[in-house]
Amino acid sequence: MTAVHIAGAGMVRFGKYDPAVTFEKLAVEAARNALRDAGAHRRDIEAVFVGHVFGGPVAGQRVATELGLGGRPVSNHENYCASGATALREAWMAIRAGLCDVALVIGAEKMTDRIKGGVTPDANDLDAQQGYVMTAGHALSARRYMHDHGATREQIAMVAVKNHAHSRHNPYAQYQRPVTLDEVVNARRIADPLGLLDCSPISDGAAAAVVCSATGLKRLGLPTDRPEVRAIGLVSGTLRAGLGDINEEDISRRAGLQAYDMAGIAPEDIDLVEMHDCFTIAEIVRLEGLGLVPKGQGAAWTAQGRTSIGGALPVNPSGGLLSRGHPVGATGMAQVCELYWQLTGQAGQRQVDGARLGLAYCKGGTVSGTDGASVTTVVMSS
Known part of the structure; x- marks a missing residue:
């Protein structure tokens, strides 16, 4: 199977952001940081995978559009706290299957203007x-x-x-x-x-990575010793x-x-x-x-x-x-x-x-x- 590497990573600081700082803004900034770290350009990205829980319908497509990546295959992944890693898994499988060589994976959330109090299971859950x-x-x-x-x-x-x-x-x-x-x-x-200090806080933030095959790394002009997933x-x-x-x-x-x-x-x-x-x-x-x-x-x-x-x-x-x-x-x-x-x-x-x-x-x-x-x-x- 094709080896899968992390070519670059980027985040924004996690915290509580003003309502004017949207989900899309957080995700876009993290993605741009990852692209910069990998030395990648928009034209290099073949697919986009986005993990989120409260981002709303087609959140990934909204982010991709702001990044100038409209038209690429974009998928959204919700597995609650495991959503970001699940998005990475889908990109990892796509690269191993030979469907693409360079992908962008983003995990993002804007919680502070959506969640009040403790987080609960779905309302239909017993x-x-x-x-x-x-x-x-x-x-x-x-x-x-x-x-x-x-x-x-x-x-x-x-x-x-x-x-x-x-x-x-x-x-x-x-x-x-x-x-x-x-x-x-x-x-x-x-x-x-x-x-209170035993509990993780309600937070806003985003993190992203450029994920590549060996062919993708070569296309970006990067050595093949980047960390492997x-x-x-x-x-x-x-x-x-x-x-x-x-x-x-x-x-x-x-x-x-x-x-x-x-x-x-x-x-x-x-x-x-x-x-x-x-x-x-x-x-x-x-x-x-x-x-x-x-x-x-x-x-x-x-x-x-x-x-x-x-x-x-x-x-x-x-x-x-x-x-x-x-x-x-x-x-x-x-x-x-x-x-x-x-x-x-x-x-x-x-x-x-x-x-x-x-x-x-x-x-x-x-x-x-x-x-x-x-x-x-x-x-x-x-």
Whole structure:
């Protein structure tokens, strides 16, 4: 199969933008940054893939038109938080199939003028009808994890402390200041035991990448050693009966195995992880589900610094969703941008030494009666 490379990456800073800054403006700026980084022109782009959740009908076509890419094949991809990575997967498959050599992938979202309060499942979903918001589910997850594994509230809170420490050095992060353990533990309670700083914020933002085959890289005049997208796993939740284990994370296990098998690697080969830490506890249980951390030890690993930059397995050197921000459709591509910068040695003070193989994980949405809606796992190598 044709190898697929990231030729260039671009973002806008995540945050809360004025209503005058539209979805299209955010997406266009990120795309132009990626095109500039790759040395690509509009004429080079053969297809456009756009991930978003709240962008509205044909959002990708609206963005492509503003970019001067009208007439190209444009597709829109919605898999909740995994939307951006799902768009990348579609571009990856198109290039591997020989349908194009140079594609533009964009993940974008404008949430602050659309979302008020907690994010809920679809109104027709049984969980939503019972008022089961995302925060409640993760609060139950944290309580169960603490009970089952003897983890402390402080250990779980250390995920936020770590990720905010990392984000100080990320110019694209929504929050760029460290927080203390006391600040996290004593923050306004949202769903016990989780407080405000255990939860990712409502954000606006966009991230993009130019994706190429070897032929596409040659066309752009680039060397063939650009980071390669080795694998992209995509799985959905399976039906569950009975009470089960809220922290089993079988969906993460299946997504991880799919990517590991496709890339021909083992979990211990991974040098760094961009993890979907929508809540502090989510980072912990998903790392365990992927087989990257032994079950029941994720909280302790965090508190011991093993998932910090300089530790055994750096997780979220970008700052993650907790501090980089979480514009849901953009998150998957923001993770890909971070892996690209890490694997090309462009991450500055948040650089992971010796980074050669990275994994990005996104879990998007819930469906009542299943263990999740969608999970993507992206494996990239230098």
